[in-house]
Amino acid sequence: MADAVHVRGLTKTYGSLAAVAGIDFAVPEGKVFAFLGPNGAGKTTTVEILEGLRRRSSGEVTVLGLDPWDDGRRLHAKVGVIPQEFRFFEKIHPVEAIEYYAALFGTRVDAMGLLRRVALEDKAGARFETLSGGQKQKLGLALALTNDPTICFLDEPTTGLDPQARRAIWQVIRDLRSEGRTVFLTTHYLEEAQILADQVAIIDHGRIIARGTPDEIIAQHGRPPRLRVQAGPGMAPYLREALGVTATFVDGYVEVPLPNKHEALRILSALEGSGVPWEGFATVTDTLEDVFVHLVGRMDDGVLKPGAPP
Ligand SMILES: Nc1ncnc2c1ncn2[C@@H]1O[C@H](COP(=O)(O)OP(=O)(O)OP(=O)(O)O)[C@@H](O)[C@H]1O
Numbered sequence: 001m002a003d004a005v006h007v008r009g010l011t012k013t014y015g016s017l018a019a020v021a022g023i024d025f026a027v028p029e030g031k032v033f034a035f036l037g038p039n040g041a042g043k044t045t046t047v048e049i050l051e052g053l054r055r056r057s058s059g060e061v062t063v064l065g066l067d068p069w070d071d072g073r074r075l076h077a078k079v080g081v082i083p084q085e086f087r088f089f090e091k092i093h094p095v096e097a098i099e100y101y102a103a104l105f106g107t108r109v110d111a112m113g114l115l116r117r118v119a120l121e122d123k124a125g126a127r128f129e130t131l132s133g134g135q136k137q138k139l140g141l142a143l144a145l146t147n148d149p150t151i152c153f154l155d156e157p158t159t160g161l162d163p164q165a166r167r168a169i170w171q172v173i174r175d176l177r178s179e180g181r182t183v184f185l186t187t188h189y190l191e192e193a194q195i196l197a198d199q200v201a202i203i204d205h206g207r208i209i210a211r212g213t214p215d216e217i218i219a220q221h222g223r224p225p226r227l228r229v230q231a232g233p234g235m236a237p238y239l240r241e242a243l244g245v246t247a248t249f250v251d252g253y254v255e256v257p258l259p260n261k262h263e264a265l266r267i268l269s270a271l272e273g274s275g276v277p278w279e280g281f282a283t284v285t286d287t288l289e290d291v292f293v294h295l296v297g298r299m300d301d302g303v304l305k306p307g308a309p310p
């Protein structure tokens with residue numbers, strides 16, 4: 001399968017700051033790619049270079065086979081964009097906004113159909129300045145779809161949305177993928193990335209620190225499965241003593257590594273024999289968010305700390 005986005009050795013410096021410090025990744029056509037990282041990591045800088053809005057300092061970049069800076073005009077016809085913190089003319093209403101965008105692209109569009117798609121049809125005639133934050137985001141998504149794009153760049157499209165609205169946007173993203181479009185998503189909601197993304201890259205201090213499918217990243221960087229028991233702190237030393245395991249007391253639960261199912265039986269019978277009160281238990285595995293929290297912050301000033309994963 002061809003790549004919709006190809007990036008090699010990309011850098012962007014602002015004065016002495018290397019906001020993007022040499023990154024490589026590819027986004028396969030027709031997939032959802034989530035670009036994750038803490039505030040100031042370099043996501044928007046990268047996205048805007050891919051959109052042709054900022055000039056890179058060095059490196060190779062192609063989007064749909066085009067150089068976004070040199071071939072911006074041709075590229076923009078095929079790209080849908082929601083910028084971070086989307087803004088628009090205060091007095092315009094959503095239908096007018098969509099028609100305005102369509103006119104810029106020289107196309108005709110079913111404005112109400114697009115608004116229905118993002119669950120905003122009830123605000124079709126409301127002035128932009130009266131829309132809530134989430135409704136503005138939804139309009140941004142509708143505008144991004146106005147030109148029937150091959151690839152959409154969505155920079156934090158669900159920030160500030162309520163859970164229902166967020167799920168409505170997730171469905172739009174799934175639909176975009178099922179129509180064969182490529183979606184480049186940045187988000188601070190790791191759950192959203194884990195649910196939606198085919199491929200993920202995590203950027204920190206301008207460098208990519210993990211890449212792959214969500215499952216691959218969790219398998220590579222996450223901790224092994226654990227048995228989590230609802231019990232008092234006294235249970236952890238008891239299990240360490242009785243079983244020779246590395247039981248720890250975390251957030252009100254005792255956690256014990258679970259290399260295999262037989263170990264679960266051994267732990268459960270030790271719990272019964274402990275005399276320490278305990279309630280329920282569950283097996284837990286790391287989420288993408290657990291891995292993200294663990295990985296990010298292990299770098300300082302762009303230098304990996306000893307023992308940190310590459
Ligand atoms: N135009 C600019 N001039 C100078 N520095 C900039 C400029 N734009 C971004 N930066 C700096 O580059 C770094 C990366 O910023 P960027 O906006 O790409 O981060 P981000 O990953 O999108 O963060 P967030 O999650 O907060 O949106 C930050 O340190 C930021 O202060």
Ligand SMILES: [Mg+2]
Nearest residue numbers: 043044045084
């Ligand atoms: Mg940003």
